[in-house]
Amino acid sequence: MKSLDYDLVIIGGGPAGLTAGLYAARARLNVILIEKVVPGGQVLTTDWIENYPGFPGGISGPDLIRKMTEQVKKFNLNIESNEVISLDLSEPVKKIRLSDRTITSHTIIIATGASPKKLGIPGEDIFWGKGLSTCATCDAPFFKDKMVAAVGGGDTAVQESIFLTKFAKKVYLIHRRDQLRATKILQERAFANDKIEFIWDSVLTSINGFANLEKITVKNIKTGDTKELSVDGCFIWTGILPNTNFLKDEVKVDDNGFIIVDSNMQSSVPGVFAAGDARSTGLRQIATAVGDAASAVFSAEYYIENIK
Amino acid sequence: MAEVISEIDDSIFDAEVLKSDKPVLIDFWAPWCGPCRAISPLVEQLAGEFGDKIKFVKCNVDDNPISPGKYGIRSIPTLMFFKDGNVVDQVIGMVAKSKLEEVINKIL
Secondary structure (H helix, E strand, O other): OOOOOEEEEEEOOOHHHHHHHHHHHHOOOOEEEEEOOOOOHHHHHOOOEOOOOOOOOOEOHHHHHHHHHHHHHHOOOOEEEOOEEEEEOOOOOEEEEEOOOEEEEEEEEEOOOEEEOOOOOOOOOOOEOOOEEOOHHHHHHHHOOOEEEEEOOOHHHHHHHHHHOOOOOEEEEEOOOOOOOOOHHHHHHHHHOOOEEEEOOEEEEEEEEOOOEEEEEEEEOOOOOEEEEEOOEEEEOOOEEEOOHHHOOOOOEOOOOOEOOOOOOEOOOOOEEEOHHHEOOOOOOHHHHHHHHHHHHHHHHHHHHHHO | OOOOOEEOOHHHHHHHHHOOOOOEEEEEEOOOOHHHHHHHHHHHHHHHHHOOOOEEEEEEOOOOOHHHHHOOOOOOOEEEEEEOOEEEEEEEOOOOHHHHHHHHHHHO
């Protein structure tokens, strides 16, 4: 058998990638984890995690990532800071083109996660970082005693809106439906929080200001009425898009670009697996990401054993 | 080689940033900001690579409200690039090292 650079290349260093790294390193696979920025991913922007087992008092996103990173380092996982430009999966030997070289591997686990979705409305690019944000833990303190808006109705939107109320005078929570999608305990907390004012059945149509964000325009999609709200900050949590642009058409993805896998986390290409937020699934949690990753490594090992 | 980046405060901002002979990259950060802490090793690596051509400094927005306020910082991490006392570019949020190198090469 031809000697390749690696048994397994893991792309992405969030909870899925780090878990895959942990299992692969302990399985003594010849493995490398490629991370574009720094280990962590979206979890780094998460204020407080209460639904990941083992931390009864909750844990901050950055702390959880620090622990996960510490754990993989204990097993000497090779982590490289580099960017995957493209994949060539046309042959059983997979080629991974990085920014400075091309590496070969028997298997790949894609754990590149997702990024907050943009709304695609006027003002969004101009005021990004000038009042418009997707990271409450980064930016909430800039809005102490100020008025802010939050857009969305899922777990992230509701949890982070509650966090915003620690700083802001008031939080308008704007949601396109007339009820929240977030888990019940978060809904209860939000409804009990008198700093949160809900604006139902509504969407953002523009973001305005001079140097910094000053106003947003909100449209009620049932009545068609629009109104302007004066706010200093606006946080967008209306969903995510997968970080899978580098894949082109190498593996099958769903309509939104999330990678389609079978129950063994294998994609349309044998030996190529996906785990975590980047895969097509109904629920995206840290708990599901780490489970995906463990399964993906198990499947990758099986694949490798059968070709050797 | 990574390099330790010196911290500046409001009182020396003008002297250190605006009156600097070399272009300046200033990293606006805060201890409570996870992504800020996460990218700081990247910025230190860049300081090791480009430290002879660019002055690298950090500004804690918690302790120093004036300078971030003056430059409209509402989101961190923000990396702001100064040349001859003027803002020439900025990068907001966590980005890949390659993107930062691209910006640095553009302003050099």
